[in-house]
Amino acid sequence: MKGREKWNVGAQLIRSPVAYEAIRCDLLMSYNRQVPAFARCLTVRHSHCVWWHILCGSVSVDTVGGTLSGGLRARPGTSLCMAPGEVRTHVFTPDARVISVHFSVETPDGRSLFRGRDPVVWQPGGAADDVAAAGGRLANAVKVGRGGVPADGLRIRGQLYLFAAALFNALEATGTVAVAETAADSRLQAVQADLSRAPRAGPLPYERWTRLTGLSRSQLDRLCRRHCAESLRTRRDAVLMARLERALAADSRDIKALAYDHGFVDASHLTRWFRRQSGTTPGAFRQSLRGIRSGGQ
Numbered sequence: 001m002k003g004r005e006k007w008n009v010g011a012q013l014i015r016s017p018v019a020y021e022a023i024r025c026d027l028l029m030s031y032n033r034q035v036p037a038f039a040r041c042l043t044v045r046h047s048h049c050v051w052w053h054i055l056c057g058s059v060s061v062d063t064v065g066g067t068l069s070g071g072l073r074a075r076p077g078t079s080l081c082m083a084p085g086e087v088r089t090h091v092f093t094p095d096a097r098v099i100s101v102h103f104s105v106e107t108p109d110g111r112s113l114f115r116g117r118d119p120v121v122w123q124p125g126g127a128a129d130d131v132a133a134a135g136g137r138l139a140n141a142v143k144v145g146r147g148g149v150p151a152d153g154l155r156i157r158g159q160l161y162l163f164a165a166a167l168f169n170a171l172e173a174t175g176t177v178a179v180a181e182t183a184a185d186s187r188l189q190a191v192q193a194d195l196s197r198a199p200r201a202g203p204l205p206y207e208r209w210t211r212l213t214g215l216s217r218s219q220l221d222r223l224c225r226r227h228c229a230e231s232l233r234t235r236r237d238a239v240l241m242a243r244l245e246r247a248l249a250a251d252s253r254d255i256k257a258l259a260y261d262h263g264f265v266d267a268s269h270l271t272r273w274f275r276r277q278s279g280t281t282p283g284a285f286r287q288s289l290r291g292i293r294s295g296g297q
Contacts, residue, residue, distance in 0.1 A: 023113070027160045028102040028249040029289050032139040035100075039288065040092040045278050046084055047241040048104040049114055051167060053079045053132040057096030062089045063117055077124035079132060081167065083116045085238065087279070099135045104246065105164050109192035110199075110239035111228075113168070120174060127170035134163040187213040188223050191232070199240040200263030201273060204232055241277050244270075248286040255282050 028048055035057075052059065054074050061080065062071035064087040074080055082088060084104070092098075105113045122128035138159040145152030191209050206217040213220065224232045240262065247258055259270035274282045 043089040053099040055097040057093040079122040110196040134166040
């Protein structure tokens, strides 16, 4: 594909010694249909991965801080994958129809296995067609599995893992930059494991982590920056945001209950924090998922 190298600059797959059974993969949404009117033009920042296969129409995508000059335009037959955590603006044409999968795939400590500022783009053919077929089967499993019986859920989860495997094969085939993760200090591993079990809003539990590791607050932050290139607060916020997105997708309880579960003072506190992280509110995020699900496929 002419220009593929430019489009794939900056994308990374995490390579780390993670046992296959420890990888967590969760589905937020999947559909095969015309893009709803409310979702055609958005500026968003998700804490999960998004993959599209364009069936008809087209989409233009710009990323904040990415390397694309003037963004990109994807036409029928093209597939795109966008990593979590990056701000993007997308505009679909009114006739756009896509297969869409919103999902997370993470290491046990809550790091996404895929990251990058620019979308990875495939033209038709080869591995991209395998991913599109797997995405179609997943969307169909979601469409017919709305009865909520255990077998339906297992079929959907099985198709999700097959889709994710096909996608990661395709990412490897693009020449996406692979990065070898530095083996983390065992003390940092202990802190990350504690953080990932139940991330909560508010002050970080440095006293508990000091008892756990024997390191001071400043030593812990330096250790995290050295191995992860980010602060413990940034790491906590990313893990917490990903958990909240999954909860909003799967949990029907009100925002107040979710706020209590995740350490926020009240629903307003959660709403303000969520908006700072993503540019939207938890209610609007949940409504966008429901709007697409209720719109038919």
